[in-house]
Amino acid sequence: MASTRIWSIGSGKGGVGKSFVASSLGVSLSRMNQRTLLIDFDLSGPNLHTALGEPPARKNIDHFLSDQASLSELIQTTQFSNLFFIQGTTNPGDRKISDVQRLVAEARRLPFNEIIFDLGPGSQETYLETLRHSDEKLFIVTPEPPCIEKNYRLIENLLLYTIKVLNFDKINVPLKPVLEQYREAHLPGTTTFRDHLKSATGWTWDQETEIFPNPIRIIVNQVRGDKDLDLGPSIRLVCKHFFSLKIDYSGSLYFDNAVWQSFRTVEPMLMKYPFSPLAGQFQAMARKLLTSDLHSQSLRAVV
Ligand SMILES: Nc1ncnc2c1ncn2[C@@H]1O[C@H](COP(=O)(O)OP(=O)(O)OP(=O)(O)O)[C@@H](O)[C@H]1O
Ligand SMILES: [Mg+2]
Secondary structure, three states: OOEEEEEOOOOOOOOOOOOHHHHHHHHHHHHHOOOOOEEEEEEOOOOHHHHHHOOOOOOOOOHHHHHOHHHHHHHHOOOOOEEEEOOOOOOOOOOHHHOOOOHHHHOOOOOOOEEEEEEEEHHHHHHHHHHHOOOOEEEOOOOOOOHHHHHHHHHHHHHHHHHHHHOOOOOOOOHHHHHHHHHHOOOOOOHHHHHHHHHHHOOOOOOOOOOEEEEEEEEEEOOOHHHHHHHHHHHHHHHHHHHHHOEEEEEEEEHHHHHHHHHHOOOOOHHOOOOOOHHHHHHHHHHHHHOOOOOOHHHOEEE
């Protein structure tokens, strides 16, 4: 089997549609003949099974994290022939970075084409570490200022975290104050964070260094009008001006009562309302994402 692609679905904010997107992406990829595994890694309250239309499984990711089971023993079948899932845990526990590393390494050894992690909201280190190991990072943003702000924070946190991990033997100053200093001192577009970091830390940052091999991808969910469609491109522009960071705007999904109705009856939206405009919108986006290897060549994230 060709190498496994790992996806993570995250957001700075809760309740924005991560599990809806993760489950629908899983269904879409499995229908495109990709053997797909969904892993509920929301440590603050798992709900992927509901979006997927499955009852909660007794064995869950906690059994792997606490060494009681291998990952393959936790895999559940779903009503879709190519789609499998691993139940999340209601026990947040004291998760360490090494737990995540073990989880991702074992996941990569499983016989799947696509593995999708549905993360919880925010920037806790376990999520940043999962994102760091993921080939594709999808952030879900809704068109409301608190959600937009929290997603900028998530992008910043992932950037700082990744720089720290990649270079921890070279930079020995805490990066967060450097970022705050940058934010206070500069107008957008005058100096990038990269240049500021160079002068503040003396780090010789190679212009060509790729922080993220593929760009972070933004999905704008729960769009209610044409004006909301500007949000994706504007986030992309801000990230370019501040961080020289390339963001892929993957698409917008309209607010559609089909989603919460399918949640309420515990049926996947793509199954219950396959001919809804949102279902069509989603499938088109999934097709584009599946071929992202091709178009990401020209969208390298270089900071
Ligand atoms: N495009 C949409 N249109 C209408 N309702 C939506 C849409 N996307 C999500 N919702 C609704 O928003 C709620 C939250 O969705 P979901 O559980 O997928 O979010 P989440 O980000 O995974 O939440 P949590 O952070 O709690 O895990 C659900 O009730 C769902 O029906
Ligand atoms: Mg969720």
